[in-house]
Amino acid sequence: MANEVNTIGVLTSGGDAPGMNAAIRAVVRTAIARGKKVKGIRRGYQGLLEEDIIDMDAHSVSDIIQRGGTILYTARCEDFTTSQGQQRGADICRKHGIDGLVVIGGDGSFQGAQKLSHLGINTIGVPGTIDLDVACTDYTIGFDTAVNTAMEAIDKIRDTSTSHERCSVIEVMGRRAGYIALWTGIANGAEDILLPERYDNNEEAVIEHIRQTRQRGKKHHIVINAEGIGDSYGMATRIEEATGMETRAAILGHMQRGGSPTCKDRMYASIMGAYAVDLLCEGKSDRVVAYANGEYVDYSIDEALAMTKDIDEYQFEVSKNLAR
Ligand code: ADP
Ligand code: F6P
Numbered sequence: 001m002a003n004e005v006n007t008i009g010v011l012t013s014g015g016d017a018p019g020m021n022a023a024i025r026a027v028v029r030t031a032i033a034r035g036k037k038v039k040g041i042r043r044g045y046q047g048l049l050e051e052d053i054i055d056m057d058a059h060s061v062s063d064i065i066q067r068g069g070t071i072l073y074t075a076r077c078e079d080f081t082t083s084q085g086q087q088r089g090a091d092i093c094r095k096h097g098i099d100g101l102v103v104i105g106g107d108g109s110f111q112g113a114q115k116l117s118h119l120g121i122n123t124i125g126v127p128g129t130i131d132l133d134v135a136c137t138d139y140t141i142g143f144d145t146a147v148n149t150a151m152e153a154i155d156k157i158r159d160t161s162t163s164h165e166r167c168s169v170i171e172v173m174g175r176r177a178g179y180i181a182l183w184t185g186i187a188n189g190a191e192d193i194l195l196p197e198r199y200d201n202n203e204e205a206v207i208e209h210i211r212q213t214r215q216r217g218k219k220h221h222i223v224i225n226a227e228g229i230g231d232s233y234g235m236a237t238r239i240e241e242a243t244g245m246e247t248r249a250a251i252l253g254h255m256q257r258g259g260s261p262t263c264k265d266r267m268y269a270s271i272m273g274a275y276a277v278d279l280l281c282e283g284k285s286d287r288v289v290a291y292a293n294g295e296y297v298d299y300s301i302d303e304a305l306a307m308t309k310d311i312d313e314y315q316f317e318v319s320k321n322l323a324r
Pocket of ligand 2: 257
């Protein structure tokens, strides 16, 4: 086979996500089961350019399936967005005998993967990001753990918010994507859910809603605010001034990216990691593993990057009707 791979590299790139370790484990062990050598590239594309490359065997991934973060570390690497950086990355892969590569990350990381494919390194992307914002797939590794972590934290804030009859503005992650906000907003029964994709900056409408729920006798008012909208402390101050309801802000922050992955994240990560290796073993390159319509599938990176997705309109409508 012209494209046969002998040594498979694996790296994690961009923001980490719970379940990345399970994906690394699946890549390593599937590759070994297929008779391939495996190399771990630490710190994403940055580590590739610095040749921070280690040999991996079945034992290197023992006792990691339950751990958050990524044992390979991750990074964002400006140099790799340049054609010189990408050429150097491909040369370094060749120097280390890496003829197949699995890149675990989001859309940005897939753009890097595509460049390496075009430079002759068989490369496959696996979607790993808590944001769920990779258009070609219904699922991204890390989302389930992140929303469950956020949901538990919001439940706790709700307890104290109710006791003190306060309004709480709770900021969840998602700079451009509101999936974490939408899911936790619905799952936590928030009174207002502000998504970067939909929020029209009409803070007065939020304030009016708080006045109404207060009049109806609600003992708390939870506003889930996505990171992309931000300004949660300012929003809390303005809400308190306008409504007279004592208001606190909480930014959940990076706690949402850590912690032991849920069963769902471990399962998807394991299957997607294995699937990526199997694509490489079939001589495929320049593809992304995805989960779509109940099946694990793969798309060309070009096709995957050209896809777009938006907040589901029906889910958004439901979220508004339930948030009262
Ligand atoms: P994510 O993969 O989660 O979307 P980023 O957008 O931060 O995260 O991308 C991760 C890394 O992927 C970047 O730091 C950079 O090294 C690489 N990358 C992003 N865009 C490109 C690009 N257009 N070409 C090559 N590499 C890229
Ligand atoms: O991509 C995941 C994510 O957690 C986003 O939700 C968030 O906007 C961003 O990463 C935060 O990145 P950093 O780790 O640089 O603060």
